Amino acid sequence: MSKHIFVTGGVVSSLGKGLTSASIGMLLEQRGLRVRMQKLDPYINVDPGTMSPYQHGEVYVLDDGSETDLDLGHYERFTNSPLNRHSNYTAGQIYKSVIEKERRGEFLGQTVQVIPHVTNEIKAALVKPAGADVDVVITEIGGTVGDIESQPFLEAIRQFSLDVGKENCLYIHLTLVPYLKAAAELKTKPTQHSVGQLRQIGIQPDILVCRTERSLSHDNRAKIALFCNVPVEAVIEEKDKDFSVYEVPMSLVEHGADELIVRKLALKAGPLNLDRWRDLLQRLRNPEHDVRIAVVGKYAEHRDAYKSIYEALDHAGVHHRARVHIDRIHSETVGEEGAERLLAGVDGILVPGGFGERGIEGKVDTVHFARSKGVPFFGICLGMQCAVAEFARNVVGLERANSSEFDTDTPHPVICLLDEQKKITDKGGTMRLGAQPAKLTPGSKAAACYGTEEVSERHRHRYEFNNDYRRRFADRGMEFTGTSPDGLLVEVVEISDHPWFVGVQYHPEFKSQPTRAHPLFAGFVGAALRHRLARENATA
Ligand code: GLN
Numbered sequence: 001m002s003k004h005i006f007v008t009g010g011v012v013s014s015l016g017k018g019l020t021s022a023s024i025g026m027l028l029e030q031r032g033l034r035v036r037m038q039k040l041d042p043y044i045n046v047d048p049g050t051m052s053p054y055q056h057g058e059v060y061v062l063d064d065g066s067e068t069d070l071d072l073g074h075y076e077r078f079t080n081s082p083l084n085r086h087s088n089y090t091a092g093q094i095y096k097s098v099i100e101k102e103r104r105g106e107f108l109g110q111t112v113q114v115i116p117h118v119t120n121e122i123k124a125a126l127v128k129p130a131g132a133d134v135d136v137v138i139t140e141i142g143g144t145v146g147d148i149e150s151q152p153f154l155e156a157i158r159q160f161s162l163d164v165g166k167e168n169c170l171y172i173h174l175t176l177v178p179y180l181k182a183a184a185e186l187k188t189k190p191t192q193h194s195v196g197q198l199r200q201i202g203i204q205p206d207i208l209v210c211r212t213e214r215s216l217s218h219d220n221r222a223k224i225a226l227f228c229n230v231p232v233e234a235v236i237e238e239k240d241k242d243f244s245v246y247e248v249p250m251s252l253v254e255h256g257a258d259e260l261i262v263r264k265l266a267l268k269a270g271p272l273n274l275d276r277w278r279d280l281l282q283r284l285r286n287p288e289h290d291v292r293i294a295v296v297g298k299y300a301e302h303r304d305a306y307k308s309i310y311e312a313l314d315h316a317g318v319h320h321r322a323r324v325h326i327d328r329i330h331s332e333t334v335g336e337e338g339a340e341r342l343l344a345g346v347d348g349i350l351v352p353g354g355f356g357e358r359g360i361e362g363k364v365d366t367v368h369f370a371r372s373k374g375v376p377f378f379g380i381c382l383g384m385q386c387a388v389a390e391f392a393r394n395v396v397g398l399e400r401a402n403s404s405e406f407d408t409d410t411p412h413p414v415i416c417l418l419d420e421q422k423k424i425t426d427k428g429g430t431m432r433l434g435a436q437p438a439k440l441t442p443g444s445k446a447a448a449c450y451g452t453e454e455v456s457e458r459h460r461h462r463y464e465f466n467n468d469y470r471r472r473f474a475d476r477g478m479e480f481t482g483t484s485p486d487g488l489l490v491e492v493v494e495i496s497d498h499p500w501f502v503g504v505q506y507h508p509e510f511k512s513q514p515t516r517a518h519p520l521f522a523g524f525v526g527a528a529l530r531h532r533l534a535r536e537n538a539t540a
Contacts, residue, residue: 402414
């Protein structure tokens with residue numbers, strides 16, 4: 001039978017519950033345990049797919065096509081827990097399912113209520129990732145304790161320990177211990193209040209993970225322990241890490257978190273093996289090169305909108321022992337100030353995915369700069385589509401060529417709606433989503449990076465390359481080096497007489513891990529390093 005760990009958060013949002021949960025998952029895996037990760041989000045949207053990145057950051061896509069919270073990205077980067085649609089439930093999904101059951105008459109005669117109907121539905125979700133081959137399910141509860149909307153979720157996890165036995169559940173509460181300059185001390189009261197709220201609804205946390213700017217003294221910990229009704233050893237410090245998120249697991253280990261969890265849940269765990277992780281941190285701390293990559297998108301100012309892209313670039317840096325400096329450039333400012341001014345001096349240019357017309361022309365100008373100046377270029381999803389539009393206009397000579405997403409009257413819709421999309425009107429969960437196989441052309445840059453000609457990558461789009469134009473593009477030097485296995489959908493484009501120009505219709509960033517960089521990101525950053533070196537040699 002699987003054991004369950006619940007991770008809640010208190011005091012403020014953005015404490016890093018996702019990272020802490022992922023770190024715990026990683027540590028338990030490195031002790032030989034089989035772990036599954038899950039997140040419950042208290043908002044009413046059925047999934048985050050219809051939310052703006054300003055509201056929610058990036059939408060993370062799983063192999064099975066689920067559009068999920070970005071914390072699932074942390075789970076996949078830190079652990080090997082296989083994720084699927086049961087790995088992320090929202091209040092919207094829970095309520096939808098309860099209401100559908102009510103309509104089918106499954107509750108005939110009853111008044112349908114939050115307790116027990118909604119809480120039962122949540123409890124059913126909690127056991128979906130569990131099974132005979134799973135030692136521990138780690139479930140992170142989104143939101144902050146005290147939020148109205150998270151109450152049914154907290155009530156459900158409270159009931160759950162009565163159902164499966166207290167000894168099979170562990171409650172970890174992540175909290176903030178702020179440092180007050182005026183008083184020159186760390187303050188434990190917010191933590192006391194937050195744990196007080198949890199206890200009021202019947203949850204006594206077993207472990208407190210305390211986010212803090214400064215190290216907790218023994219007195220601090222003793223005070224928190226006394227007021228929050230936990231042993232001192234269960235007050236774990238998690239000091240801010242401004243260097244790298246990949247340090248979080250180390251800080252948990254340093255304060256005994258993995259051992260405590262293993263003991264409290266009576267797990268049959270082996271010794272902790274952190275060799276790979278130590279090597280990762282060693283590489284991050286001691287880079288041998290520097291490289292500058294511009295990421296040109298319309299959410300440049302929003303740190304979470306391209307989360308997996310930034311992470312994947314870092315992983316590629318680790319692979320090459322290079323520190324990747326990222327210039328986050330707003331595509332609209334490229335339109336206003338000119339690509340030359342903003343991009344001169346960068347070693348590589350990446351245009352990420354996106355939706356909607358704003359900033360498109362700036363992205364096309366960005367591609368033009370990269371292509372004509374021989375700067376390594378990586379276009380992802382919308383970024384690839386912009387590369388196609390640029391090539392159409394400036395090389396093939398197709399005036400006003402565009403994606404029909406942005407110009408319905410274009411004489412040359414070089415990117416057009418996928419056939420399967422033409423009849424779809426609903427916006428939620430209706431794109432071409434999830435893992436799809438692709439075959440690559442032997443000898444292409446893409447095939448060289450992957451080291452194989454058959455790949456599987458995740459998609460999230462409605463538009464695609466318009467096959468009516470394939471011939472004309474190929475004649476002018478754009479190669480279609482990756483397609484769906486039947487050859488019908490273009491998945492990868494390249495320009496062979498350019499140092500590194502690759503566009504992909506899919507999202508490789510979702511499959512990059514810190515200790516195993518994605519082959520295309522590694523290829524791109526490698527090309528950027530060579531570009532930098534060549535320029536340095538030329539000016540020397
Ligand atoms: N908006 C484009 C499409 O739907 C690109 C999507 C993306 O970049 N994820 O095809």
